[in-house]
Amino acid sequence: MTQALSKHRHISFTAHYTGYIWYQMGISHPLLATSKGKTLAMIAHPIESWGEKYVGGSMRTTLKERHTMLNDRLRQLIEQHPNLQVLEIAAGLSPRGWWFRQHYPMIDYRELDLPDMANIKQTALKQIDANSPEVLSVDLFTDDFQKAFEVFDPSRPLVVISEGLINYFTKELLQQLIQSIAYYGKDFQSLHYLTDLYPEPVKNKLAKVIWSSSKLLKVMSRSAFSFHFVTPEQVRNFMQQAGFSKVQVVQPSLYFKKDKVELNPEEHLGDLVWMINASL
Template identity: 70%
Template structure:
């Protein structure tokens, strides 16, 4: 039987890039560093260096920020719930599943991606985790996504985590995805969704350059990459409409500089934010 696929399946090249950058940063395993990723990283290195000097951040700096924030919140949830279950969607070549399974062998941590990337990730994992569960393979915008939730125990809390995903979709499709997560996870003891997103760069003096760069990424990834939100309040409303009961928007200036917490409802100028949503 042929697996159902949506048209939104052409962004895997970014997984190779991010996988290699995480390896360069020393937070990943060589098994996740592909030759394609190395080539992409070398190609964009001059642009990244320029952006870090003149824009105040780049793709690779936001990669480190979002990865650090997501990992910290997942670690916090594991400490609160030793029986936690985790599903990382669009896992790509992220080292997160491998790292957390090594450090928390009692949790259930599964990964999911589209067929080609799932096969690539599975081959990489077999080199370093020979007994790991198979990487799940479904399209998030088909009915098959609902079946993935049946892999988990509804009597235990479930965390859905995604990184570098939700800006690639048009807003109605993004709403469909978040609504699906909230709906399919509604029967679980607790449902948490951790994700990052790139807000509109309204507070950056080089916003036009960032916008033009995003159009290039949109073209290269054959996706609908865009900035959908200007304020944390807009993000919160969007997630509430999708069915979540509590939504927190965390900006790097809040996470790395605790003196800025009083400004949590304003766009603080960061290029990436982290979202923590729950159904309780």
Template identity: 75%
Template sequence: MTQQLSKHRHISFTAHYTGYIWYQMGISHPALATAKGKTLAALVHPIESWAEKYVGGSMRTTLKQRHSMLDTHLKALIDQHPHLQVLEIACGLSPRGWWFRQHYPDITYRELDLPDMAATKQAALQQIEENVDEVLSVDLFTDAFASAFEAFDSKRPLVIISEGLINYFDKPLLQQLIQSIATYGHNFKVLHYLTDIYPEPTQNKLATIIWNSSRLLKWMSRSAFSFHFKTPAEVEQFFHEAGFKQVQVLQPKQFFEQVKLENNDQHLGDLVWMIQASNT
């Protein structure tokens, strides 16, 4: 049977780049670092170094921030629910599933991506894990996405997690994705969605350069990559409208530097934020 695919499946080469950066950071396995990723990392290294010096951050620094925040929150949820179920969508070459299965053997951790990447990830995991579950192969924008939720026990809490994903879609499509997660996870005892998001860089003096860089990424990835939100309050409202009851937006300055927000409309200038949404 032919896998159902939507027209929105062209996310990009970025999975190879991020996979290699995670390996460079020392948090991944060589099996998850590809030659393509190594080439891309070397190619953009001068640009990344320039951005870190003059913009105050780069793709690789935001990778580290978002990965750390997401992992910390996932660990906290496992502390609350030792037999937690996790589905990482658009998993790419992320080491998260491998790492968490090694360190938390009582949880159920499944991964999902489009057919080609799912096959690549499966082959890599089989080199480093015994009895690893099949990487699910589903397009998030087709009805087949619902079947991924059937792989889990609705009587146990479920966490959906994504990283480096949701800015690649226009706003209507993003709302469709979040609504799908809320709808398909409606019958679970507890449902959480953890994700990162890149806000509009309104507080950065080089915002125009960042915007232009995003247009280049949009073209290269054949996607609708864009910034959709200027404040945490806008993000929270959007997720509420998509079906989540509780929504928290965390900015790196809050997480790493303990900066306090004066109000929910305050953008602290970070290039990436983290979102934790739940159905309770």
């Protein structure tokens, strides 16, 4: 039977780039780093280094922040629920599933992506560990998405996690995705959704440059990449309207805070990326 397809199924070149950056950071397996990713990382390196020196941050430092915050929260949830189940959507070449299956073998961790990327990931994981579970392949915007939830036990808690995904959709499609996660996950013992989100870069001194870059990314990735939110309150309201009762917005400026300067968690603190911790 042919899988129903939506028009929102393009693999972004960013999956290769992020996969290689994670490998460079020493947190991934070499088989999850592609030659295409290496080329992209080499091209971006001078710009990234300039940003880190003169602006105080770059795309790769942002990747590290979001990856660290998501992993930290997932570890906390595993400590609270040793029988946790995890579904990572649009998993790409992320090392998260491989790493967590190694360190927490008691959890059921499954990854999901579109067919082409799922095949690439499946091949790499099987070379690393022949017992790696099958990478699921469904389209998030068709009814097939429900099938991904059916492989899990509803009597146990479930975490759905995504990274580098939700800014690629229009606000309407994003609402559809989050509503689907809340609806398909409502019968589980508990449901958590962890994701990163790029807010509008209104507090960043390079806001105009970032906006221009986002337009280029939108064209190159054949997506609807955009910034949808300015304040944490806007994010909470949006997530709650989509079905999640509890929503926490975590900003790196507070999460990695090293000084004693008081910061208002309800303000946009200038970070390029936030983490969203939502639950039912």
